[in-house]
Every structure is written in C-alpha cells, then in structure tokens.
Amino acid sequence: MTRLTRFTRTTAFKLSLLYIAVFTLLSGFLLIYISENTDHLMSEQVVQTIDAELKGLSDIYVRGGVRDLVETIDRRSRHPDASLYLLVDFSGNALVGNIARLPTTVLEEADGGIRRVHYTRIGQDSPDTQRQAMVRTFELRGGFRLLVGRDLGEQLRFSHLLGNALRLWLIVVVVMGAITWLFVSRRVMKRIDEITDTSRTIMTGDLTGRLPIAGNDDEFDRLAVSLNTMLDRIELLMRSMKDVTDNIAHDLKTPLTRLQTRVETALRQAEGQNRYKEALEETLSETDHLLRIFNALLRIARIESMAPGEVMERVDINNLINEVSELYEPLVEDEGGVLETQVSGGLEAVCQKDLVFQGLVNLIENALKYGRPKDGEFRIRISASEHEGRVVLNVSDTGPGIPEKDQDRVKDRFVRLDESRSEPGTGLGLSLVKAVARLHGGELQLTNGDPGLVARIDLTRARPGSSGSSNGHGGQSDGANPKPE
Known part of the structure; x- marks a missing residue:
C-alpha cells in the first residue's frame, strides 16, 4: 500500500492520468x-434516393395511371434490396408493396414529410420482427396513398460498428496509457532512486x-553530468582544504617549534642587550617566513574559490611577457644567465592579467632556484x-629537470624534492601556478626538455572583436602587486 501510494503521488503518474484523459477525450x-x-x-443519401423514387413513380402514375404504378411497384418490390414500397386505396387496403406491418398513423399523415418508422417486411420477417426505415408518404389522385422508403439496417449496423470501435479504442487508450505509465514510472523512479x-x-x-x-543523453543524463561536475568541484575543494589543513599541521610545526625554542633559549641564556636584539631579529625573520606561508595559502585559496571567467579581460600576451622580461632580465643576468622571449605577433588572451603575471613570475623564480645546469649556459626562455x-x-x-614520477607531486602544496631543500622556499610556488591555470580552464604541465624543465600553462584565446573585460571590472584584483610565493 505504501509503494502504491508512493507511485500515485509521482509526477509520472499524474502526467499519465492527464495524457489518458486528454487522449480519451480527443479520441471520443x-x-x-x-x-x-x-x-x-x-x-441525406437515403432522402435523395427516396425523393428520386417518388419522382419516378409519380411520373409513371401520371402517364399510365394506377395500373402501371401497381405493376412497377410490384416488380420493384420483388428485388431483395433496401427499397420499401406500399400503395393503399382510399379505404386503407394494401394494393401492392413489400411492407407487411406499419403504424397506421404513417399512412394517415400523407403530408410528404420524412419519417423514421418501425416496420415488418413481407416474406422476410416474422410478425414480431421490427426494422427501422426512413419513409415519405404522399396522397395521389383518387384517394390513393403511396409510401416510398429505405431500410436503415446497413446504416444502423455501421453506426453500431463505429460505437464498438469507439469503446474498443477507449479501452485500448486506457490500457496503453496504463502500460506507458508503468514503464515510465519504473524507469523514472529507478533513476530518481539512484540519484537519491x-x-x-x-x-x-x-x-x-x-x-x-x-549514456542515452536524456534529461537525466544531462542532470547527472552537471551534478557530477559540481561534485567533482566540491570534492576538489574539500580535498584541497583537507590537504591545506594537514600540510599546515605538519609543515608549520617545525618553524613554530623552532620559533618557540629560540624564544626560550633567549630567555634562559641571553646576556646583554645585543643578544636579546639578535634573538628578536631571528624571531622576526622566522615570523616573516610563517606570514609568507600563510599569505601564499590564502592567495591560493582565493584563486581556487574564484568562478571561471571572473574578472577576465582581453590581454596582449606580447606586452605581458615584455613586462615580466623587463622585471627579471637584470636579475637573471646578475645570476649569470640569459632571459629570452619568443612570442607570436598579435596574440591576445582572455585572462586575469595580474594572476597570469604572478604565475609567470613564480615559474621564473622556480627556474632561477632549480634550473641551473651543472655545466654549460644558464638560460631561461619565455x-x-x-x-x-x-x-x-x-x-x-x-637545468636538470624533474623526474617524471615527481612531476605531478611537486605541484601539490608544501612538496619540495630532496635536492631542493637546501634552497629557501615554501613549496607553494607551483601550487599557485596550478591554481591560476585551473582558473583559466587549463592545467599546469611539467615536462623534461632537452635539456631542462618546460612548464606550460594555456589560456583562452581572445576572439577578434570581443570585448575587453568580461564583467566590467577592468581586470583589477587582489594580485595587483605580484610577489613570488
């Protein structure tokens, strides 16, 4: 009973009832x-036939009198068709015809009107048999009354056939509607139960x-694809939150412990103002390091929480790379290297300029720290x-590149390979670049070149004639002053 009540409350059941009612009414x-x-x-065809018969018999009566009329009616009455004839004299005595019994009022009211009557046919029906016919009765000269009609048996049988067809059709509509409802309800309820x-x-x-x-691309599949995409995004955010929490718990424990140890050591052992000052400077340096880590984490979290397409603008990639090159070319030269740029002409992208700038800065910083060759020329190319x-x-x-087994792992937060732990850093630079790439609908890809490491991100190309900004903010964001993470 509970299951039946559940089915009757479904939209599929209500729609099926509505469709059955509509189709039944339309069919009926x-x-x-x-x-x-x-x-x-x-x-109308019967009336036309009767009128034609009457006209013909009237003409015969005018030309040949009663004798010719009687002979004609007698001859026609012998044919086993639907035509009916009856001629009576002024006393009501039947002279000729094929009707055995008829209501007397039909002959008495010989006004030429069309009537439906019940009758019994001579030689074909028992006395109790009642047939229907459509007749006209006229009074002729000499007191004779002439009745001409047509049997309605075929018409009644056809009407009965249509009635049976209507009832059968309505039954078929109801049965097919019920079968359709059962099929649709089971299918729809199965999909809804799976979603539930x-x-x-x-x-x-x-x-x-x-x-x-x-896999049939119906509305349930489209809904499932959209919800699965949303769940993928939620799972990614939750996993990122969990990773951040775990990483903070593990990676910040060491600097906090070191900070606590320095303060305790200074309180126990420091003598004189200079020693206290030195302890405070070391504490301040460690605090700055912690703040940089927290700022980098917050920045990555803000980027990952942005909606794709948020604060996007049309950016000239040539100008963007020239700005990065002008900022870092002197620094690379001071490190004994060469910074090269290679950009196709007229290349524009729809992106968040400051975040892409920050991503390129982080990649260059990463190359400066870990991309030096053991021998040969040190070169960075954008x-x-x-x-x-x-x-x-x-x-x-x-430089030496990154082993393939570690190329995906180094993009996670706080991951630093053993050979890079001697360099200062937080292990968050590539994580920020990864977040920037995902915000723009792409991915950060790391591959080993010949030689060195190649870091790649991709952006949406601007269509010719497209607007400069997607939301009118002009591309301003919290990253207006890029700083390496």
Missing part, C-alpha cells in the same frame, strides 16, 4: 464527430559517490604561441 470527440457526420451523410541513493552516500561524507549515467584555439605559455630552463 473524433469518433463521435465521424459517427455523427457519417450518419448525417447516409441520411547517491545523494545519501554523499551526505554520509563519502564525496567519491557520483550519479550514474545511462614563449607564447597558439595551439588549437588556446594561447600556450611556456617557461623553460636548462
């Missing part, structure tokens, strides 16, 4: 319309659950080109 109206018009048409079960799984904390996709409708930015160096 159509069949009744056909039946009424067919009956009217057949009645997956939702309950997710509500228990298992964010890996996804809605099933049947290049931009178009590939499959995207603007591809590459930053490459001539």
